[in-house]
Amino acid sequence: MNIQRENFMDAVRWTGRAYFSDWASTTTGAIDVQNPANGEVIASVGFGSAQDIVRAATEARAAQKAWAAKPAAERAQILNKAADILEENGPELIDWIMRESGSTEPKAAIEINHGALFIRQAATLATMPTGLLLPSMDDRSNSARRVPHGVVGVISPFNFPLVLSLRSIAPALVLGNAVVHKPDPRTPISGGFIIARIFEEAGLPKGVFHVVPGGAEAGEALCQDPNIAMISFTGSARGGSKVGEVAGRHLKKVQLELGGKNALVILDDADLDIAASNAAWGCYLHQGQICMATGLVLVDQKIANDIAQRLAEKANHLPVGDPSSRQVALGPIISDGQIAGIQKIVDDAVQKGAKLLAGGTHDGRFYKATVLSGVKPGMLAFDEEVFGPVACIASFETDEEAVELANRSEYGLAAGVISKNLARAMAVGNQLNVGQLHINDQTVNGGPYAPFGGRGKSGNGCRMGGPADIEEFTQWQWVSVKDQATAYPF
Known part of the structure; x- marks a missing residue:
């Protein structure tokens, strides 16, 4: 029928x-x-x-x-x-x-x-x-x-x-x-x-x-x-x-x-291209307007610059515009007020010492895919949910510090850990205070078969x-x- x-x-x-x-x-x-x-x-x-x-x-x-x-x-x-x-x-x-x-x-x-x-x-x-x-x-x-x-x-x-x-x-x-x-x-x-x-x-x-x-x-x-x-x-x-x-x-x-301020933890043994691809998908899908969006990219300092450069290159090649053209990767932000909120977070990070590697501007409601590196606690980009296409990169020296940084958030929705060493990734993931844990995947995952929800402000x-x-x-x-x-x- x-x-x-x-x-x-x-x-x-x-x-x-x-x-x-x-x-x-x-x-x-x-x-x-x-x-x-x-x-x-x-x-x-x-x-x-x-x-x-x-x-x-x-x-x-x-x-x-x-x-x-x-x-x-x-x-x-x-x-x-x-x-x-x-x-x-x-x-x-x-x-x-x-x-x-x-x-x-x-x-x-x-x-x-x-x-x-x-x-x-x-x-x-x-x-x-x-x-x-x-x-x-x-x-x-x-x-x-x-x-x-x-x-x-x-x-x-x-x-x-x-x-x-x-x-x-x-x-x-x-x-x-x-x-x-x-x-x-x-x-x-x-x-x-x-x-x-x-x-x-x-x-x-x-x-x-x-x-x-x-x-x-x-x-x-x-x-x-x-x-x-x-x-x-x-x-x-x-x-x-x-x-x-x-x-x-x-x-x-x-x-x-x-909502969520979801961390993607990238350990130093991760494949750089695959890790950057995961981060870009988690940060930019539907302009970052997703509760499970990757809100914080936590990268081992030994590879942080490499990941940041790869993310910036991806961001610069993501077309933004009216989805009706069928030629864009990112569409509009839902409202002018949301645009203003995203810009406030980006500007605050730059003023406090973060580096703007890509984007950071908008044409009306079309916000460019953005990369901020050197994000630290005390910046809005570290602490608050952006709900926009902004990759906020922070570095860590040890796995223990990665766990500490990820768990600073008042939110607790989703997290991902990427590593070639599955046991190591699980050891990190098992310490994260989230409702959804994804090993060797980014944070945007959902479906009808698994219990979905979060802790804290999530x-x-x-x-x-x-x-x-x-x-x-x-x-x-x-x-x-x-x-x-x-x-x-x-």
Whole structure:
């Protein structure tokens, strides 16, 4: 069956609207969505208020019980059909992701591919064992089973809008929850409406899934609404702190996947060309706008200059521009404010003694691939997440110092170690305080099969993906059964 159609994302259906139990207008009207590469208005979507979140949460709660009562195989079937629809309409959807998020075509294609994988992996959870028989102190039988939370609120970011939305939405749905989703208002189509369309076509019952683009007001309403039992948030540490604070006051479960200052440790026996290639990929993929981006390249001082020169050469040959040309490696930074933040970090490093070996400038929102060497603690480039295409190179004298420098960060998302000596690389890696460790690879790795998350400012210890999803999107319920009620002495 070919589900693809020439205009799957027919804008007549959703222009100026949000997705409740059906496409409908919001109380506050619509906003324009712009292409960050050229400022072109590509769509108009409904912008949600707190009142719209209340509507969505109320409708979701009303629909959730019937959805959870469906046979697990039926829920899984709907998800697998949604994955089929996503893949078969990929060529059209890739174009939306490119225009809305500033992605290059290969990066947008990764989102389609990985998005379908996340949905299919989630579908397998529906038929996994979710209960235990427990010992008893009397003649009753005892069991523990995992049950849905009810309604899950999802808040997702702009950088990988499709994948970073689906990795929460898909497992939450298949495990019997309803979902109210607030995508970033800069990427509401890639991060929300595409997902609404594939589930709509796949036959997901009305009311089970809602997409309401919105700002801080809508996000706060999600965290406060009594119909919502859990919040799954992906974004900055600052935003996550606010979400955790508000949701905590309302006693909701909170899953936070935040930023990172991820170290790639290159030991002195590494192949120089391969190590530089890993560093460039980790630093520059999607303009560095990735939570797992290589934020700090820690290199043994004996090879630091060699790595820096190779990185500078790569940076100088990476074309930057509008991804629609299909001729660039780096697209636009998402906003003017983010450009200003990147420039502040680069300028601070240079003023404090770092060497600018490549880049360091921008043309509008197109920031050149940049290399800073001699980065040290106390510089913003060492301490803060850049979220831009900047390779920050710091050197170390011993493996012990490499570990100390990597662990200085308040973040703890990902790390990589590159060495020809596997035992040595593991010895270094085992000491790093991160949620994801990659030996002989850079830091940008993700997928549906492994628990994903971080420590410290990178998250609250929660994980999503693979075996972690059942733990996150359901909760234990103890069930005890007596053959018949017995009298008590009172």
